[in-house]
Structures are given as C-alpha cells and as structure tokens.
Amino acid sequence: MTKYDFDRVLDRRNTHSYKWDQAEKLFGSKDILPLWVADMDFESPPAVKETLVRRAEHGIYGYCVPSGSYIESITGWFQRRHDWEISKEWIAQSPGIVTTLSLAVELFSEPGAEVILQSPVYYPFYDVIKMNDRKVADNPLILRNGRYEMDYEQLEGLMKGGAKLLLLCSPHNPGGRVWEREELLRLGELCLQYGVIVVSDEIHCDLALPGHKHIPFASLSKELSDITLMALAPTKTFNLPGIHSSFIVASNPEIKRKFETRIKALSLHMASFFAQDAVEAAYNEGAEWLDELITYIDGNIGYTISYLAEHLPQVKPMKPEATYLLWIDCRELGLNGAGLKKLMYEEAGVAFNEGSVYGSEGEGYLRINMACPRSILQKALERFCAAAAAYPAQ
Numbered sequence: 400m401t402k403y404d405f406d407r408v409l410d411r412r413n414t415h416s417y418k419w420d421q422a423e424k425l426f427g428s429k430d431i432l433p434l435w436v437a438d439m440d441f442e443s444p445p446a447v448k449e450t451l452v453r454r455a456e457h458g459i460y461g462y463c464v465p466s467g468s469y470i471e472s473i474t475g476w477f478q479r480r481h482d483w484e485i486s487k488e489w490i491a492q493s494p495g496i497v498t499t500l501s502l503a504v505e506l507f508s509e510p511g512a513e514v515i516l517q518s519p520v521y522y523p524f525y526d527v528i529k530m531n532d533r534k535v536a537d538n539p540l541i542l543r544n545g546r547y548e549m550d551y552e553q554l555e556g557l558m559k560g561g562a563k564l565l566l567l568c569s570p571h572n573p574g575g576r577v578w579e580r581e582e583l584l585r586l587g588e589l590c591l592q593y594g595v596i597v598v599s600d601e602i603h604c605d606l607a608l609p610g611h612k613h614i615p616f617a618s619l620s621k622e623l624s625d626i627t628l629m630a631l632a633p634t635k636t637f638n639l640p641g642i643h644s645s646f647i648v649a650s651n652p653e654i655k656r657k658f659e660t661r662i663k664a665l666s667l668h669m670a671s672f673f674a675q676d677a678v679e680a681a682y683n684e685g686a687e688w689l690d691e692l693i694t695y696i697d698g699n700i701g702y703t704i705s706y707l708a709e710h711l712p713q714v715k716p717m718k719p720e721a722t723y724l725l726w727i728d729c730r731e732l733g734l735n736g737a738g739l740k741k742l743m744y745e746e747a748g749v750a751f752n753e754g755s756v757y758g759s760e761g762e763g764y765l766r767i768n769m770a771c772p773r774s775i776l777q778k779a780l781e782r783f784c785a786a787a788a789a790y791p792a793q
Contacts, residue, residue: 406772434775444680482618576719599627
C-alpha cells in the first residue's frame with residue numbers, strides 16, 4: 400500500500416514553469432508534452448510544503464544565516480543514506496550545482512588549460528569550461544554491453560598531457576550509470592598519480608534505482624577526499640530546483656577556503672530565506688516519500704522500455720541504474736539532430752532532450768524525463784511511437 404499519489408496530474412501551466420510555460424516559445428506549440436528539463440511533475444514531500452507555508456506566514460522575509468540544524472540535516476542524511484561521515488567544517492553554501500562547477504573551473508585551472516569531462520554528459524559541463532576560457536579535454540565513455548564504461552587508457556593520456564582538473568558526473572547524466580567502487584578507485588588512482596583535482600557533480604546521488612548503490616567519490620579514502628570538491632544538492636531528490644539550494648563538501652581546507660572566498664566576493668554567500676527550512680524538512684522527513692518515488696520511477700522506466708520494445712523496436716533504451724532520465728538510442732531511425740527535433744515537435748507533439756547537446760557522442764540519441772504521472776508518459780510515448788513509425792528517414 401502506497402502513501403503518496405504519484406499518478407495525480409497537477410496542472411503546472413501559468414505557474415512560471417520553465418518546463419511547461421515555454422512550450423510555444425521553444426517548440427512551436429502550446430500543446431507540446433514536455434518531458435525534457437530535469438524537474439519532476441510531482442509535489443515535493445508534504446513536510447517540505449508544510450514548512451514553506453509556515454515560513455511564508457511569518458511575513459518578514461529578511462536576511463538569513465545558515466542554522467546549525469540545517470547543517471546537521473545534511474550530515475545526518477549522508478550518514479544514513481550513503482554511509483558517509485561529513486564533518487560540518489567541510490560544508491560551504493552555493494546557489495546551485497552549475498555555479499559550483501563554473502567557479503571550480505575558474506579557481507582550479509588556468510585560462511587556456513584543458514579540463515577533462517566524459518562525454519556524452521550534461522551540457523553545462525561544456526559551457527562552464529568554454530565560457531571560462533578553458534579547453535574541453537574529452538574522455539569519451541565507451542558503450543559496452545548496453546552501458547557506459549570509462550576509458551582509462553585515453554584518460555591517462557589526457558592527464559599525462561597536462562590536464563589537472565576533471566569534472567565527474569556521478570551518477571551519470573544522461574546515461575544513468577552508477578559508477579562502481581572499483582571504477583571510481585581506478586579513476587582516483589590516476590588522479591592522485593597525476594595531481595588532478597576532481598569536481599564531482601553528485602546531484603543525482605539519492606536517485607539510485609533498486610539493485611544499485613551510489614558511492615560518494617570523496618567517501619572512498621582520505622587521500623581522494625582531499626583532492627575532491629563535491630557538488631551536492633537536494634533539488635533533484637525532492638523536486639526543489641526553483642528553491643536554489645546547493646552546497647559543496649571539501650575536506651581539503653585550501654580547496655574549501657578558495658571556494659568560499661570566491662562565493663563571498665560574488666556576494667552569493669547569504670542564506671536563502673526559504674531554502675534551508677525546505678532542505679531541513681526534506682532531509683529529516685522525506686525518506687519515506689523518496690523510497691516510494693524511486694519505486695514509481697522504476698515502474699515508469701520499466702513501462703517505457705517495454706512500450707518501446709513493442710511499438711518502436713528500432714529505438715534502443717539504455718537501462719539506467721540511477722536518475723529519472725532515460726537515454727534512448729534512435730540512430731536506427733536514420734535521423735540527424737534536426738530530423739529528431741522535427742519528429743518530436745512537429746510530428747509527435749512531444750519535447751524530449753535532443754542528444755547532440757551532450758556532445759558528439761550523443762548524436763542520434765534522445766533523453767526522456769520519467770518523473771511524471773504514468774498517464775502523461777503513456778500519452779507522450781503513444782504520440783512519439785506513432786509519429787516515428789509514420790515518419791520517413793531523412
């Protein structure tokens with residue numbers, strides 16, 4: 400018996416929704432079904448909603464400082480959920496994960512330097528490197544037996560060539576990999592050997608699917624922790640992206656000091672009036688909700704994989720081990736990026752993410768957001784499969 404109703408459809412139109420209120424502007428029709436940007440069409444845990452209502456009722460929305468109980472909610476969550484003991488002295492605030500990535504590139508590499516990423520990967524990884532006047536050092540993932548693996552030999556070549564900063568996506572977006580302990584340790588050995596700092600984006604860390612366990616990179620050893628800046632947030636876990644709450648964990652005092660100094664120089668250090676209360680409620684009271692959410696998303700993923708196998712077998716989904724994102728290989732449809740967009744927006748009336756934005760290795764792929772009521776997902780799949788079956792290859 401479930402306690403939370405994830406089948407309930409909530410109308411998000413006319414709520415300033417980045418996902419729902421830009422359909423006509425971005426895709427050409429207000430009737431597009433948006434299963435693209437990574438937020439969920441589910442209410443956050445009840446404790447979060449109740450806390451925010453109480454907070455709003457106070458009526459004075461002044462400057463705030465982080466509370467001790469807020470920090471304890473973070474350390475307690477990661478101890479319970481990930482068997483990772485975080486000292487409160489390691490935590491510093493950030494407005495968001497991408498802000499953290501961008502500042503880390505600025506702080507821990509020089510202009511013109513190479514920064515390693517592993518494509519295909521979340522597209523802001525490219526932006527924060529290029530827009531900070533650095534060069535992308537691409538370590539493409541290897542597709543083997545239906546899932547991505549790291550190419551350590553090519554990676555070592557980049558490190559030998561002088562790259563001293565690596566942006567790690569763990570769990571991986573868009574492929575949904577949960578990197579195993581042995582994979583992370585091998586990566587860490589190379590980083591220690593060549594003096595490479597790791598910035599680990601672990602925003603999806605709480606969304607490991609049944610049968611998989613996420614391992615925080617910094618939890619592997621003291622030596623690896625001391626070369627790592629962990630970029631973390633509860634926003635994907637509890638559907639809070641509009642709250643703008645994020646934090647870093649850095650056991651190395653020099654890494655943390657440099658980050659905090661830059662955050663303060665940009666005046667990004669003040670606590671949000673609403674965010675810390677929402678985070679505290681989510682981490683302290685949201686575990687049961689999250690467990691049911693993961694079960695529901697896993698069901699959506701299974702449903703989608705079965706539906707595609709029956710109705711559009713040319714399309715090959717990559718079964719994710721984490722996240723609520725499904726990465727599907729559409730190359731057998733014979734369409735380029737423009738063709739896939741035309742198929743989605745004009746023929747099917749759906750919006751998924753087109754794969755080439757994640758790097759050249761993503762060409763011919765689409766990313767579908769599974770975090771929506773089953774009825775919406777079903778309608779989107781019906782539209783897409785029917786349109787694809789009738790759409791000629793370009």
